[in-house]
Amino acid sequence: MKACIVVYPGxxxxxxxxxALKYVGVDVNYVGLDDSLDGxxxxxxxxxxxxxxxxxxxxxxAREKISHEVRRAADRGKLILGIxxxxxxxxxxxxxxxxxxxxxxxxxVSKWVRLIVEDVDTPFTRNFKSxxxxxxxxxxxxxxxxxxxxxxxxxxKYMDDVNGSDDMIAAVTTEDGRILGMMPHxxxxxxxxxxxxxGLKLFTSVVEYLRRNAS
Amino acid sequence: MxxxxxxxxxLGRDPDFVELHAFAVMxxxxxxxxxxxxxxxRLPKQGHHGNAGVVDLDGDxxxxxxxxxxxxxxxxEPYNGAATGVGGIIRDVLAMGARPSxxxxxxxxNSVIGGIIEGIxxxxxxxxxxxxxxxxxxxxxxxxxxxVNVMAVGVAPHGNILPSxxxxxxxxxxxxxGATGRDGIHGASFASEDLxxxxxxxxxxxxxxxxxxxMLIEAFLRMNEEGLIDGAQxxxxxxxxxxxxxxxxxxxxxxxxxxxxxxxxxxxxxxxxILISESQERMAVVTTKDRAxxxxxxxxxxxxxxxxxxxxKADPTYRVFYGDKKIMEVPVQLLANAPEEPVSxxxxxxxxxxxxxxxxxxxxxxxxxxxxxMVGTDTVIPPGLGPAVMRVKGDGGYSxxxxxxxxxxxxxxxxGTFIAVLESVRKTLSVGAKPLAVTNCxxxxxxxxxxxxxxxxxxxxxxxxxxxxxxxxSGNASLYNTYGGRAIPPTLVIGMVGRADPKKIVRxxxxxxxxxxxxxxxxxxERRLWEVIEYLSAKxxxxxxxxxxxxVTHVKALRRLGLKLNVDVPRTEPAHQMVIVFADxxxxxxxxxxxxxxxxx
Numbered sequence: 001m002k003a004c005i006v007v008y009p010g011x012x013x014x015x016x017x018x019x020a021l022k023y024v025g026v027d028v029n030y031v032g033l034d035d036s037l038d039g040x041x042x043x044x045x046x047x048x049x050x051x052x053x054x055x056x057x058x059x060x061x062a063r064e065k066i067s068h069e070v071r072r073a074a075d076r077g078k079l080i081l082g083i084x085x086x087x088x089x090x091x092x093x094x095x096x097x098x099x100x101x102x103x104x105x106x107x108x109v110s111k112w113v114r115l116i117v118e119d120v121d122t123p124f125t126r127n128f129k130s131x132x133x134x135x136x137x138x139x140x141x142x143x144x145x146x147x148x149x150x151x152x153x154x155x156x157k158y159m160d161d162v163n164g165s166d167d168m169i170a171a172v173t174t175e176d177g178r179i180l181g182m183m184p185h186x187x188x189x190x191x192x193x194x195x196x197x198x199g200l201k202l203f204t205s206v207v208e209y210l211r212r213n214a215s
Numbered sequence: 216m217x218x219x220x221x222x223x224x225x226l227g228r229d230p231d232f233v234e235l236h237a238f239a240v241m242x243x244x245x246x247x248x249x250x251x252x253x254x255x256x257r258l259p260k261q262g263h264h265g266n267a268g269v270v271d272l273d274g275d276x277x278x279x280x281x282x283x284x285x286x287x288x289x290x291x292e293p294y295n296g297a298a299t300g301v302g303g304i305i306r307d308v309l310a311m312g313a314r315p316s317x318x319x320x321x322x323x324x325n326s327v328i329g330g331i332i333e334g335i336x337x338x339x340x341x342x343x344x345x346x347x348x349x350x351x352x353x354x355x356x357x358x359x360x361x362x363v364n365v366m367a368v369g370v371a372p373h374g375n376i377l378p379s380x381x382x383x384x385x386x387x388x389x390x391x392x393g394a395t396g397r398d399g400i401h402g403a404s405f406a407s408e409d410l411x412x413x414x415x416x417x418x419x420x421x422x423x424x425x426x427x428x429x430m431l432i433e434a435f436l437r438m439n440e441e442g443l444i445d446g447a448q449x450x451x452x453x454x455x456x457x458x459x460x461x462x463x464x465x466x467x468x469x470x471x472x473x474x475x476x477x478x479x480x481x482x483x484x485x486x487x488x489i490l491i492s493e494s495q496e497r498m499a500v501v502t503t504k505d506r507a508x509x510x511x512x513x514x515x516x517x518x519x520x521x522x523x524x525x526x527x528k529a530d531p532t533y534r535v536f537y538g539d540k541k542i543m544e545v546p547v548q549l550l551a552n553a554p555e556e557p558v559s560x561x562x563x564x565x566x567x568x569x570x571x572x573x574x575x576x577x578x579x580x581x582x583x584x585x586x587x588x589m590v591g592t593d594t595v596i597p598p599g600l601g602p603a604v605m606r607v608k609g610d611g612g613y614s615x616x617x618x619x620x621x622x623x624x625x626x627x628x629x630x631g632t633f634i635a636v637l638e639s640v641r642k643t644l645s646v647g648a649k650p651l652a653v654t655n656c657x658x659x660x661x662x663x664x665x666x667x668x669x670x671x672x673x674x675x676x677x678x679x680x681x682x683x684x685x686x687x688x689s690g691n692a693s694l695y696n697t698y699g700g701r702a703i704p705p706t707l708v709i710g711m712v713g714r715a716d717p718k719k720i721v722r723x724x725x726x727x728x729x730x731x732x733x734x735x736x737x738x739x740x741e742r743r744l745w746e747v748i749e750y751l752s753a754k755x756x757x758x759x760x761x762x763x764x765x766x767v768t769h770v771k772a773l774r775r776l777g778l779k780l781n782v783d784v785p786r787t788e789p790a791h792q793m794v795i796v797f798a799d800x801x802x803x804x805x806x807x808x809x810x811x812x813x814x815x816x
Contacts, residue, residue, distance in 0.1 A: 009518060010426050012343025016592045019608065047590075049341040052426025108336050108585045112775070139340070139587040188589050193606065193717055195597065 001210045003028040004040035006070070006086075008061045013047035013083065013187060020187035024203045037069040041210050042079045045070070045086030047139075047185060057100065057142045058088030067093055079123055079206060080179040084140055087171075087181035096172055096181045097149040100142050104164025110139040112195065114159040115170055115184060122177035123209040125155060127201040134198035136184035138162060138170075143183040145169040156182060218242055221554050226545070233487045233535075233543045237550065240401065240453045240491050241460065244694050247553025250662040251692040254558055254673035261686030262652060265379020265465060266310040266448060267367075268688025270652045272714060273611045277373050279313040282321070282366035282617065282656045282710040284693035288421065289363040293330030297363050298338040298423035299495050304367040305344060306449030306498060309432055312377035312439050313369030315342075316591060317605050320349035321617040321656070321708045323362035326575070327353070327582060331363055334423070336585040341425035342432060346586035347605065348598035349617050350708075353575035356625065359698030364656045364691075366617050366710040370607055375439060378446045380465035381501045384529040386445060388459055388470070389507050391434065391514040391521035392497035393427040395455075396480035400492055427496035427519065434517035435498055443510050446501035456490045456550075458499040459525050460533055464551035469528040472535045474542065478520035486537040501527065556662070561670040563678070566630045566736065569789040572622040579768040580775075595717045599772030601759060602642050606717040614648035614713040620762065623790055625704035628668040629675045632707045634790050636679035637741055639711040641760035641794060644748040646720065648713030652688040653680055655709055659694045660702020668705040669694075676707060682738075685711075723757045723778055728811045729801050730764070730785045732793035744792050747803050756798035764795055773813065782811030 003026045007014045014030060021028040026042075037043055050061035061067075074080055074095055082090035090096045103109055112135050117128040128134070145165035156171035163183075171182030186199030222230055222238055230238060240246060248255065262269045267281035285300025301318060308315045318339050322331065339346045344367070381388070398421050438444050446466075448458045455477065463470045474489045484492070502510055507523050514521035528534075533550055535543040583598040595612065596604040602616035618639045624631025636653070643650045655676060662669050680687055696703045731751075732744050752758050759769060765784050773780050785808065787793055801807055 010341070010429055012341075012429065012590055016590065019592060048343060049426065049429070052341060052424070052429075054426065107333075108340060108587070110340075110587045110589065111584050137589050139589060141340075185589070188592050190592075193595055193720075194589070194592055 001027065001041050001214055002039055003042040003044060004031045004037055005044045005046055006031050006066055008033070008050035008064065010050045010052055011046050011048035013185065017044050017046045017187045020190040020199065020203055023190050024207050026207055033064050033066045037073045040073060040078060042081065042206055043070060043073050045082040045089050047084030047086060050085055050089065058085060058092040061089045062092035074179060077178060081124065082181040083185055083187065084183055087183055088142065090179065090181045095179055096174065097152055098172065099146040099148060101144040101146050102142050103144050108141040109163060111137065113138050113162050113184065115156045116159055118157055119153055119155045119173070122155060122173050122180060124180045124202055124205050126209060127205040133159065135196050136186055136199055137188045138184050140183055153177065155180060156184065218554055225549055234545060236487050236491055237456055237543060240456060241550045242553040246453050246457055248692060249553045250556045250669065250694055251657060252555050255690065258677050258687040259680050262688040264311060265461065266307045268652060268654055269311060269376055270688055270712070272370065272613060275372060276370050276607060277376050278368065278370060278613055278651065278712055279308050279311045280366065280368040280654055280710065280712055281307050281689040281691065282364055282654045282708060283307065283691040284656050284658060285363045285365065286360060286658065286693050286696055289331055289361055290359065293328050294334040295422050297331040297334030299421040300363050300365050301335055301338040302423050302428050302495050303451045304365045305342065305428065306451065308367045308369040309435055310377065310379065310447040310449045310498065311369065312375040313371035314436055315344045315367050315369045315432065316593060317368045317603065317615060318344050318346040319366040319603065319615060319617045319710065320346065321364040321619060322349065323352045323357045323621065323706060325353065325355050325358040327577065328361060331361065332582050332585055338423055338425045340587040342429045343590050345588045345590050345594055346583065347588045347594050347603035348583065350619065351577070351579045351582055352621065353577060356704050360696040360703045362658050362696070362703065362706060364617065364708045366654065368615055368712065377439065377444055379448055380446050381462045381468050381527040382445060382466050384468060384527055386501050386527040387504055387507050387523045388462060388499050388501055388525040388527065389510050389521055390450065390455060390477060390497055390499050390524045391510065392431045392519050393424055393494060394478045394480035394520050395489055395492050395494045397484060397488060397492060398422045398494055400488055421493050421495045423495055430517040430519055431496050431498060434513050434519055437513050438500065438510055441509065443502055443506045444500045448499050450497035450499060452493060454490065454492045455524065460547060460550045462499060462501055463527060464547050467531060469531045469547050470525045470533055471528060472525040474535060474537045476522040476524050478522060486542045490535060559666055559670045561629065561674040563629045563674065567627050569623055569626055571789050572625060574622055576766055578771050580771050595720055596646060599768050602646050604646050604715050604717060604720055612715045612717040614643050614646050614715045616642050617708055617710050618642065619706055619708045621704045621706040624706060628705040629671040632672045632675035633679045634736065635707065635709050636676065636683060638760065638762060639709045640683050640745060641748055643711055643713040644745055645752060645758035645760040645794065646715060647752045648715035650683065650685050650711060650713045652686050653709055653711050654689040655687065655707060656690065657692040658696055658703060658706040658708065660697050662694055672705050672707045721752060721755055721757045723773055723776060723797055723813060725778070725814050726797045726799055727809055728782050728813055729796045729798065730793055730808045730810045731796050731801065731803060732805055734785060734787040734791050734793055736788065736790040736792055740792055743805060747805050748794060751796055751798065751801065756796050759795040764793060774816065777816050779814050779816045781814065785810060
């Protein structure tokens with residue numbers, strides 16, 4: 001089982017995801033824009049400011065060469081996780097529905113937030129309890145989820161209004177649950193020392209899912 | 216005019232047009248430290264390097280850190296002024312060979328200036344360095360001259376730390392990063408005069424590009440990892456001129472600079488403009504000819520421009536060419552050593568009875584929740600409850616804080632500054648850390664009009680650091696913070712780093728709350744207070760060591776942890792020796808009073 005983290009120019013949570021995946025014992029490596037994703041069971045698009053958020057968050061990154069690889073991985077049913085800017089890139093690529101707009105406050109927001117786990121039937125959330133309340137950090141300026149499709153699978157919802165998202169949506173997935181986009185940062189909550197470890201369950205869910213399906 | 220006469224004397228002739236510009240920059244207060252150099256020599260120093268201070272963290276790793284001001288630009292153009300302040304200090308730490316790992320700010324302003332906060336947030340957030348805390352002081356005394364001081368810290372294995380100089384003839388200097396434009400021409404000179412002066416235009420303000428900075432960080436670290444860099448200096452005030460002069464000056468060497476090789480962002484730039492442009496996100500590295508090619512390749516891989524712009528020479532002369540045309544030829548040391556103003560000896564008076572000078576109190580969460588304080592996953596103690604504590608992945612950690620007491624210093628600049636240092640020690644001890652070193656930023660009015668308080672602050676810094684036995688590892692001065700001749704209060708900002716053990720960090724939990732210590736200040740008692748703080752925090756008590764004892768930011772921070780604070784805060788003098796301790800019970804021989812409880816909400 002192998003995980004790949006796509007590093008775009010301007011990604012800044014790539015190393016954080018790396019440490020979190022290592023923490024749960026995953027074999028993980030970084031992937032550049034011209035690399036292949038062959039052999040990756042899990043592809044992570046990390047947070048950050050790819051291309052400085054210039055034009056629109058995720059817009060330039062979504063049109064990079066590596067996007068063809070990400071799309072190919074999606075077609076082959078590989079698991080894809082987009083966190084924060086990674087979520088924005090997945091939306092710009094059209095792999096997930098909706099749009100992510102500027103926070104309703106007009107400001108960047110960085111804090112711990114409470115979330116409800118809405119869907120525990122995805123490979124990413126099977127270790128959570130249904131409707132479980134968890135705490136994860138958010139840090140974004142463009143996280144207001146705008147619904148363009150009424151039939152979407154919502155995975156996490158905010159308990160308090162964080163950014164003006166429709167239906168308090170914090171994370172969505174595809175119909176088959178194999179591509180997850182989320183604004184909160186699970187990789188920042190893998191150790192008690194960091195103020196919480198609720199993010200750990202997301203990574204252990206994926207690992208156990210992939211191990212089970214590999215054997 | 217006086218400096219012009221000195222320059223004429225040294226050159227033995229009238230300076231020409233380019234030299235006038237060059238010396239105006241290099242001998243500006245901002246670059247030349249004319250008014251503070253004498254005082255800096257008197258400080259108990261350790262770990263002083265070219266770009267930032269370095270202290271040993273644990274035998275394997277060095278802690279690189281410095282605080283710097285960007286006051287003048289932030290007054291004229293809050294957003295870019297503050298943003299490029301972050302960029303500049305980040306490159307200072309980077310130039311030492313360390314990955315920048317934390318930012319703190321110290322803001323003095325009339326009211327929360329949105330542009331300044333957004334500038335810091337947008338820049339820091341983009342480059343992926345967490346802004347983990349700082350101080351926010353609001354007073355009308357800063358109405359026209361907001362102070363934007365930013366501290367950056369980085370961690371690097373000792374073997375990765377780089378010198379800030381060229382070491383032998385035959386080396387070359389590569390400038391890489393963003394392209395050079397006309398922004399920030401004479402920024403250093405503008406930062407050294409009254410805000411109603413004729414350089415206070417937006418043309419003197421640099422424009423930030425955090426994406427380029429992020430790429431610069433990654434490119435530079437890669438170059439260092441590959442062992443390509445012999446010395447480094449960031450391009451800040453004074454641009455190519457200042458960076459290349461400083462690199463060779465510290466090595467006692469000379470240079471030949473070729474301005475036509477710099478990649479430009481604007482056409483028709485005049486050679487002197489290229490020489491002193493303060494376009495951001497650029498770095499100068501010293502290397503050998505054969506390794507320069509790989510450096511340029513790495514820069515280009517990171518979407519940056521790069522060129523070999525200068526050669527290091529044995530002859531200690533600074534020669535600048537544009538094509539075949541010689542633009543300037545002067546001795547390196549003449550450029551590098553600005554004339555020094557005499558220092559005055561300040562004799563401290565008895566501490567006065569301080570009045571309470573009210574600074575407006577706001578919940579600082581409104582500011583730091585715009586900062587990404589968690590990226591990097593090393594932030595152990597988030598902002599709001601005292602010093603930040605960071606871990607170093609693998610092992611160990613450090614505490615960091617910025618602190619000042621301008622409310623006292625405006626009444627007695629010596630004691631205000633002295634007490635700021637002592638309180639910084641209390642804060643560092645309160646998170647179980649051991650103070651390692653200090654960096655400082657002197658913010659001052661016009662030293663030519665009245666140097667007394669500058670002398671007093673520097674004397675206080677010296678005395679307090681000797682008292683606490685803590686060295687000063689780096690520093691910065693911002694003078695001429697005046698508007699129409701009216702000065703800010705003398706404001707010396709302390710940045711303090713300490714050695715911390717993240718595994719032993721105490722977090723607030725339901726407990727009794729005690730006020731411990733004395734409501735007034737007597738320097739004779741200070742060490743006892745330190746011992747008590749050290750002892751209690753080692754025993755597992757959570758300690759708050761704030762000038763205000765308990766403020767709205769503390770209350771809100773505790774609430775975010777699900778805790779409700781119910782206390783009667785004792786009255787104290789503005790200068791006091793009291794801390795708030797959260798514990799079930801407290802045993803100590805200094806005065807103790809139970810003042811309330813902390814409960815789950």
